Amino acid sequence: MSSAQTLTPRALELLERLVAFDTTSRLSNLELISWVEAYLDGHGAPHRRVPNAEGTKSNLIATIGPDIPGGVVLSGHTDVVPVDGQPWTSDPFKVTPRDGRLYGRGTCDMKGFLALALAAVPDLLAAGPQKPVHLAFSYDEEVGCLGAPDMIKVIAAELPRPALVVVGEPTNMEAVSGHKGITTFKVTVNGHEAHSSQTQLGVSANMAAIRLMGRLCDLSEQLEREADPASPFTPKHATLTVGQVNGGTAVNILARECVFFFDLRAPPGVDPMAVLEPFFEDCRQMDAALKAQFPRAGVSVVRRSHTPPLAPEKDGAAEAFARRLAGDNGPARVVAFAAEAGQFQEAGFSTVICGPGSIDQAHQPDEFVEMSQMERGAAFMARLVDWAARGE
Template identity: 70%
Template sequence: MTREVATDLYPAARDILQTLVGFDTTSRGSNLEMIAWVEAYLDDLGVPHRRVANADGTKANLLASIGPMIEGGVVLSGHTDVVPVDGQPWSTDPFTLTQKGDRLFGRGTCDMKGFIALALAAAPELAAAKLSRPVHLAFSYDEEIGCLGAPHLIEVIRNELPAPAVVLVGEPTSMEAVNGHKGIATFHVAVTGREVHSSQPHLGVSAVMEAVTLMSSLTRLSARLMDEADPASPFTPKGPTLTIGMVQGGTAHNILARECSFVFDLRAPGPRSPAEIIAPFLAEAVAMDQALKARAPEAGVVVEMRTDVPPFVPEPDGVAEAFARRMAGDNGPPRVVAYAAEAGQFQAAGFSTVICGPGSIDQAHQPDEYIDISQMQRGAQFMRRLIDWASEAA
């Protein structure tokens, strides 16, 4: 039975969040300083843990287990990395937790160090209790640049832990259960031309101008995907979305550019694969590659898929969704989100999965990112119920 009156976990979570925000874990850098702090915190509690590092050891996932090593536990999953603050007009230091009224400001407060802070705030009571079910902490790296760290972490969980019953991914959902998200695939397109004086374009190949042709094709495809979206889709926007996020190319106005590259992402709910959706574009890129090589052997087009995160789809009678709703006191309608997360990766590995965490995606990635204190308090209540669940007789 859930205790209605118990120690408030929020003050401890706020203190931990202050520490976590102070670590600049922007994806382009390392997260090891933060991981080391969490390890020391868990060591003080006697909680066993292990790193699951990347290939060169510059970043690491962290996996910890509290309670009996038996099946039927819950995984609390969160990513440690944050997006850059470069060029954003912050009114506070983004790496110093700052309270203004009923909001806590700082990079990562809602996406998603607030959730990690709540999980860590619950750890002392979990470690001291006589648990009947285990609680596993799974903190990843490089989620923001394509969910790159989670697959290795998920592999370790699947192969080395007793099978958990639930994976709870704590992305910001205003503490409401979410049972679906779109997948995301990112692509890098490199166009190579031949440099000549701009007064002699017949002797060269402008990589920039050829890239513009390809980008125009993607723009048309993006519009078509919007027009053809299933009106019954629960997502907003309803269908796949395609956006070009970065473009680089050229050296001077009077030189035909030798190189131009751009990056685009495709967010799709399924069931069509990213390759199927962009097949017309890929065919155009192949045709352009051949045409450019006929004009200049060194010219061409290369399209590379950099990341491919699967969509997260609603589970019939989902165990994880039911668990999150019970812990959160959530009786609302089914919900999906348009952003991608690691939930699809956990689900693809065979785990019943749900997304539920404090804060709103509306504040994520913004200057002056913040989380409402009320959201942290709701998250603390969630963790309190989770402690009771893990302690009660199975």
């Protein structure tokens, strides 16, 4: 029986265990991290945590093989998006096989990849690796790639220099060499409460926020009009969306506060802060105007996260490596979603995205990964084991 054939059932068993942990980003991931640590301990694989400041969440770094440069990093996030309000037809935190698919939250995005990486550990150790494979599992990717930067700093400063990084986001086990960046913002508008019939006595935070959101809509349309026709991305332009709005307490009260969140997803070469400068100027002007009416009113803008894009590398080592292990001879590919790949590249690592499943299933009710994708992922990991054993 081939290594891939033995690795596949092991990965499926691990996937069941990983999906059972509810690691929605608003919750802690420590229970899952502890379980992974116990699994690694059972195989004698050294590991370390890189926790957040509060100690409520943690990244995990593990090394399988010798403590030398030239290894490969397998990177993935442990958190998942919420299932709230989604019409699931099976338990989202239990893997449900059906019609060649494995349903469950995170099966595709991206616990399938984590399971495959962990399933390769015993085979890697048995092969007597000449080159190391590093596992890098992060937290809070789904809310802005917030956990990975501290983890990447440790990898860059304290590990023998890895040769390349494979980020296992769902790409149908095809190599992806570029992604858009994402920058997220929180805008808080403070007004002054009054009876809604007495508009001269107050100012509605909602009404002011609507004007600012309208400015973002105009900017979004401008970005679409000015799209570079040669852009390889779909959509070609930088995209700007308001994702969440909360404001007001009653229909007949001028709203005291309105808070909204928006993100800008920009391709390589586009500076998000420069794109948004006209909006920031509108915010400054509105802040001054509101304060002139009521000193406690105003507008504040806070950047919540900034994940840089992944720019395609000319003759990139990571892309060539992933293509060889995945048996991928297809065209160059880029994706519109963001990942920690851009953060690794910014830290100086050759980086590629390659993992099981399709992004079309990510974040959906009845999220699934195809069984065939897990098998292709197992074949990728089996070739990784061979590579590490040969020490190329």
